[in-house]
Amino acid sequence: MPSNSTKVLLLITLVGGMLVSVSSNSWLGAWIGLEINLMSFIPLMSNVKNMYNTEASLSYFIVQVLASATLLFMVVMKTLTEDLFSFDSNPYAPVVISTPLLLKSGAAPFHWWFPGVMEGLSWENCALLMTVQKAAPLMLMSYLIEINAFTLTIILMSTIVGSIGGLNQTSMRKILTYSSINHTGWMLIALTTSENMWMMYFIIYSILALTVVSAIKLSGVSFINQTMMTNSDTTTIKFMMYTSLLSLGGLPPFLGFLPKWIVIQAMITNNLAPLATIVVVTSLITLYYYLKISYSSFMILSAEPKWNLKSHKNKSISTSWTLMLSSISLTGLVACTMITNIN
Template identity: 55%
Template sequence: MFFITLISGILITISSNSWLSAWMGLEINLLSFIPIMSNKENIFTTEASLKYFLIQALASSVLMFIIISKSLFESMFSIISQYITNIMVVSPLLMSTGAAPLHWWFPSVMEGLSWMNCFNLMTIQKIAPLMLISYTIKLNMFLYSIIVTSVLIGSIGGYNQVSIRKILTYSSINHIGWMFAAMLMGEDMWIMYFLIYTLLTLTIIYIVKPMQISFINQIMFMFLENKIIKFLMFTSLLSLGGLPPMLGFMPKWIIIQYLTHNSHILISTIMVTLSLITLYYYLRITYSSFILLNSQPTWITSVSKNNPNMISIMLTSLSMFGLLGSMICFNY
């Protein structure tokens, strides 16, 4: 029931024609996600849900205050430059998405959630605020600063992390920066990027969730009995990092082409350089699992050697060969 109202809140927000109805949709979405996050058997989920509620309540309050002030004091806001007004409206939405530099709550909340709730927080919960940002944000230095800051924090923040959740968190912040860059091209491009990111994240979550993997040192022992699942896992990771010729590289390639063709050479160079650091996270995980040898631990969940998960195989195959299919579609 809560998931239905959660989706309803998103639909209300993205289809609204006024800020008040958009705000109501955000609140419905928030109040629906809090019960989904909570788990009586795990105290960390309660703490994470409380943190998430406080942050989202703060962002919603600031957004509502700005909306009411803009309506009541329209003459005053007409004096303020459009640039300042844009920053005031977009900032609470950036906090809702966890974009840098308003990302401080994101890693700690992710650490207390189950894997499926992590997936919801990294993908579904970003739809409504990202859509509002795409409606509102203008092409200016503020957008460029958010792009560079998100890509920078997402790359540097996860450099020495050992928690898989935090690595995916900072990778998500990095991808948010790329989504903002995709907004320069239009609504269709950033939605396509978001869908590809959602697919790749779902693939990884679907593989690690049954194994109860949370840290890199656990990955050293992961899938010792099933080499196929092990290969699928790290193919998905490298695709999420944007390694060609996999599916995750395709939207980044299109964005880089757009930026270079529109004389944004500096920002495209910065984004590509910092994304290489993000790719290093996944290469480090791959090295830890394939190169380092260790004995089988007692806590590992056994996976049948002869029955690799068919859904995992299908999702990973799509991430591997999606770029080839996309290139064929674009050429024709």
């Protein structure tokens, strides 16, 4: 929890803006909620001591204002020309209103701002951008989304760009960014099936993303080549970080496999087997670059420079928090299976 009272207030208004947007019964109210959410997140992002942070917050602000202005314009045009409450008369209305929401959530091909912004943020803000900031736009998408050519194109582009884009990256932040884009594609598939499935996927994804971010922050790693040189005393933190990454990739023994499993079953039930095949293959590609990060540290022999004196002994609270999240990630699938069988 932030120690600064201003940050606590901004976090409350950030979540409040998201709740206003989600619970609103009009598009104008949803737009107001998105604006409250944006105006709360910008001060949380900005840090005068970090040049990259300032650049990232400015880029994020410009993109989000563009998306908000487009959304407001589209909604007003819809109200003036037709009826505000129905989308039956014009088949293109859901598409044009979905576009700014997809830009806000960072789905491909509207993802161009996402990697650059993530690269300039602190790990706490990265976690917020990957989880909380996606909730309101995707929830608003659920009112409009249906299986058509536009939706399928967005899903395929998000999963393919999210998997291939992360292959050549060395920055941990950019790898998590492209992973988030890939997961956005999966969430859109879940949205076409039911809101409950999307909620389940989003909650599990948020837990896993928080686990990965807290473990990476604890280990002090920002790039792949630093993973081999982390302190040998922190074996537990290494184990937590890599198992959480594999869970986020959807490896079967871990919790991250559960939502993907359910979404795949739903796709096959809805006669979307070709789409299921493509998204599973792209998910395997994301798993490959997680394994690329983990491989060096899963080796028995690893190098550690003599000047690596970074200590984690004073971070007992952070370590216990990460350990708790990591244990949920490791044992969640077993627990869910047991509960299902008992019921």
